[in-house]
Each structure stands twice: as C-alpha cells, then as structure tokens.
Amino acid sequence: MARVVSLKKAKSAAVPADGREELVEIAVDLFAARGFAGTSIRDIADVAGRSVSNIYHYFENKEALWFAIFERSIKALPGQLREAIEGVEGPRERFIALVRGHLDVTEHYRREAKMFFIDEERLSPAGNRINKRVQRDILSIYVAEIEGLRRAGLLAPGDTQIAALNTLGAINWYLRWSRAGMSGPKRAEVVDQVLQFILRGVGCA
Amino acid sequence: MARVVSLKKAKSAAVPADGREELVEIAVDLFAARGFAGTSIRDIADVAGRSVSNIYHYFENKEALWFAIFERSIKALPGQLREAIEGVEGPRERFIALVRGHLDVTEHYRREAKMFFIDEERLSPAGNRINKRVQRDILSIYVAEIEGLRRAGLLAPGDTQIAALNTLGAINWYLRWSRAGMSGPKRAEVVDQVLQFILRGVGCA
DNA sequence: TCATCAATAGATCAATCGTTCTAGAGCGGG
DNA sequence: CCCGCTCTAGAACGATTGATCTATTGATGA
Numbered sequence: 034m035a036r037v038v039s040l041k042k043a044k045s046a047a048v049p050a051d052g053r054e055e056l057v058e059i060a061v062d063l064f065a066a067r068g069f070a071g072t073s074i075r076d077i078a079d080v081a082g083r084s085v086s087n088i089y090h091y092f093e094n095k096e097a098l099w100f101a102i103f104e105r106s107i108k109a110l111p112g113q114l115r116e117a118i119e120g121v122e123g124p125r126e127r128f129i130a131l132v133r134g135h136l137d138v139t140e141h142y143r144r145e146a147k148m149f150f151i152d153e154e155r156l157s158p159a160g161n162r163i164n165k166r167v168q169r170d171i172l173s174i175y176v177a178e179i180e181g182l183r184r185a186g187l188l189a190p191g192d193t194q195i196a197a198l199n200t201l202g203a204i205n206w207y208l209r210w211s212r213a214g215m216s217g218p219k220r221a222e223v224v225d226q227v228l229q230f231i232l233r234g235v236g237c238a
Numbered sequence: 239m240a241r242v243v244s245l246k247k248a249k250s251a252a253v254p255a256d257g258r259e260e261l262v263e264i265a266v267d268l269f270a271a272r273g274f275a276g277t278s279i280r281d282i283a284d285v286a287g288r289s290v291s292n293i294y295h296y297f298e299n300k301e302a303l304w305f306a307i308f309e310r311s312i313k314a315l316p317g318q319l320r321e322a323i324e325g326v327e328g329p330r331e332r333f334i335a336l337v338r339g340h341l342d343v344t345e346h347y348r349r350e351a352k353m354f355f356i357d358e359e360r361l362s363p364a365g366n367r368i369n370k371r372v373q374r375d376i377l378s379i380y381v382a383e384i385e386g387l388r389r390a391g392l393l394a395p396g397d398t399q400i401a402a403l404n405t406l407g408a409i410n411w412y413l414r415w416s417r418a419g420m421s422g423p424k425r426a427e428v429v430d431q432v433l434q435f436i437l438r439g440v441g442c443a
Numbered sequence: 444t445c446a447t448c449a450a451t452a453g454a455t456c457a458a459t460c461g462t463t464c465t466a467g468a469g470c471g472g473g
Numbered sequence: 474c475c476c477g478c479t480c481t482a483g484a485a486c487g488a489t490t491g492a493t494c495t496a497t498t499g500a501t502g503a
Contacts, residue, residue: 044336052480052481062252066359067275067360068273068275068360069276069278070273070275070276071273071274071275071276071360073459073460073461074265074460074461074462075459075460083481083482084481084482084483085462085482085483086462086464086481086482086483087480087481087482088462089461089462089463090479090480090481091480092463094461095461097461098403100299128440135277142369143469151273151356155272155273155276162293178262179440182440182441187441188440188441189434189435189439189440189441190440191431191434192428192431195428195431195432195435196431196435196440197281198411198412198415199408199412199431199432199435199440199465200440201411202408202410202412202414203404203407203408203411205407205411206403206404206406206408206411207403207404207406207407210403223397225398226396226397226401226404227400227404228406229394229396230394230400230401230439231439231440232439232440233395233438233439234434234436234437234438234439235333235384235387235392235393235394235401235404236387236392236394237406237436237438238339248449257450257451277492278489278491279490279491279492280489280490280491288450288451288452289451289452289453290452290453290491290492291451291452291453291492291493291494292451293450294452294491294492294493295449296450299491299492300491300492340468444487444503445502446499446502447500447502448478448479448497448499448500448501448502449499449500449501450498450500451496451497451498451499452490452495452496452497452499453491453494453495453496453497454480454494454495454496455492455493455494455495456492456493456494457490457491457492457493457494457498458490458492459488459489459490459491459492460487460488460489460490461486461487461488461489462485462486462487462488463484463485463486463487463497464481464483464484464486464499465482465483465484465485465503466481466482466483466484467480467481467482467483468479468480468481469478469479469480469481470477470478470479471476471477471478471479472475472476472477472478473474473475473476473477
C-alpha cells in the first residue's frame, strides 16, 4: 500500500519515481563504493537531498536499507540461475547457459554484487546468515552442473567444488573490472571471452 | 632507530616481539575481517590489550597503520612476481612460474590481499593512489607474460588484458575461499588445480 | 646520580555516528 | 471543516569515533 495510490506524482525521472526506491538506489551506490560501515545515513541523506529522519520514515534502521537492496537484487539470483538452465539439454550446454545467464543477470546488479561479496562479516548475525546462505546456494548450483560435466567426461580431473569456486572467481572478478557503460557487441565480446576462459583457460593446456 | 637498540626484550612470543609489529599484526586481522572503516582504533587497542594512546605513539594516525601493513606485504608483490619469472625460459614455463609464484607468495599475505582489494575507495586520495598503482603494476606483469604466450601461439584468441584479468580473478578468488590452515600435499593439490583451471579452464573446450 | 626518552595509561576533545523526538505541511474522506 | 494519514524537516540524544593532552613508569647513558 501507499504505492498503488500514487497517481499524483507522474515524475518522469529515469528510474526512482518513488521516495523509497530512490533512497535504495542511492544507498546501493554508496555502499558499493564505500562499504556499509563507510557509509553513514547522513551521507545517503545528503546525496538524496532529504533529511535523515526521512530515511527513517521508510526504513527501520540502517541494516533494513541493506536488506532492501538484497531483496530487490541478489535474493533472486539463485532462482534466476536455475531458470537459465531449465530445459537445456546436454551437460556442456547447461553449463554454458548457466555461466551466460549469470553474467547477463548480474550485469544489472553490478553494484549489488560488489556490495555483497565485499561486506561479509560487517553485518548483524542475521544479515550475515542471509548473505552466506545465498552464496552457498549459488555454489551448489554450480557444483551440480559441474558434476554433470564430470559424468559426461567433459571435466578436467580434480575436485568439483574447487572447479565451481574457480568459475565463480572469474565471474565475480569480471563484475569488478568491467565497466558498466559497455553495451552491445563490445560487451558481448568481453562476456564471450570470460566464458571461453572458464571453458578452456588462457589456452595453453 | 628505536629498534636496533633493543637487546633487552628477548620475548619468546610467536612473531611480534615488538610492540609496533604486534599492533600491525592485530590491525591486519581486523581490517581484513571488518574492513578499514569498520575497525576502530579502540577495537585494535582492545584486542592488543593496550591503550589507544599507545597506538598513537607508534602510528601518526589510522591510515599510517594501513600504510604499515601495505609496506610489509603487498608493496613487495610486484618485485616478488618479477623474481619468480626471472631467468625462466619458455613462455609457457614463465607463465606457470608467475602464477605459482603469485599463489605461493600471497599465501602468507592472505589477509592483506583481502584487505587491499576490498578497501578500494575508502582511503585518502594518497592511499588510493598507492593501492591502484600496485594493482596496475601487477596487471602489467601478467599482460607482458601473456603477450609472450600469444607470440608463441599458445594463447586462445581474444584480448590480452582480459586474459590477464581473468587469471587474476582466479588467483584472488582463491585467496578468498581457501582456508589458511591448509598445508603440505593437500594445499599443493588445491594450488595445482587453480593453476590447471587458469591453463585449461574446467576442461570442456 | 640524574637527565633523557621511549613506552605506556587515562582523561578528554570536538566531530560524527545511528537513532529518536517533535512538529509542520499537504492531502483525502467523512 | 476537521480528522487522520503520509511525507517531510530539524533539533536533539547518547554512544562512538579519530585524535590530543597530561602524566607516570622504567630503563639507558652521561
């Protein structure tokens, strides 16, 4: 409620259009850049051009802000990854679909991804547990698919979990160094090279 | 000075043996776990069992503590990487020596590595510049060696810099998930699998 | 023996932190 | 018209922050 009634504010702004959403948008920017502990409520209020108490009108406390970011982004990631491989036939094709899906989805969550694997131990025990659960969930998806590769004889020898972690390393690192502005064929090329790296490494076996 | 004269304290402690060094040791622990902004001077003082002003006796300010950690660890990394490949013949052998050397050296800098690629934008402009310079330095070493692979026809097609970034992703990610306690043949196996991943990916080309 | 000085603790500073309180403005339904 | 609601600002709270000041200890060297 309180959102459905808004017929008044036909604000043509890019995305926010909502006081609460605009605050989340600013918060994720600052949290990703300076970290959770490094960002004060007043920092967010200043950027938003509103008062501190306004933020507390929408969010119970600072961590609720963090949680709102989580809910609109990373929370859905495991489900989206499962969607990406749903119905795909063949272990190699499934794995490729998984990695591609992951790179595509998180493209829009770049700041959030950075936030979440940077601030690990900095939250309340509850927040920490949530964070860890999702990360474990994602890892298990990769382990399952890589297990499929192994059964098909498509996997280099070694531990399955380590292979999954290495894969996630390449993906998450990509989110760190790649620039958000990139789009179109240029981006497709880069994503393709990351995928190729995961499949065959630098090349010299 | 102030250190050379110390013949008195033959403290048999594990590592510290020096008030200043003990503080650096504790600081790197806390910075890696909670981040720079998330760790207060009092946190460090409490763990060390000393007073706040004692810390300020050794360090001008909080960032000087960060800088001391940098100076005894990551600062030397580019030089150590260059050492690791010095005199090695053959582009493939050089690249392998580089990755292995990197994994070996940073094994002892696990916390520091985490600290430095987590706290990016959280420092003064000066600290930020130092951080970025080292990271660029390391990247250039990888680019040069991968360029060597390319000339020898040992590289998969694609951009050299992206290949270097992917490689660093696997390495830095390893530092995140691997446990410090591991040693001996078990660790060698894991390191080997990370190297193999960098060379040939998960296996299914 | 005494002056010096590194090393320590404790009190204290102004600033900032997360958070709460009070209150006004604008709007809709009765 | 006024009641109640959402949205907003500003002042203020106690706690914590990075940093400083003052003072005491104990050892070293003259």
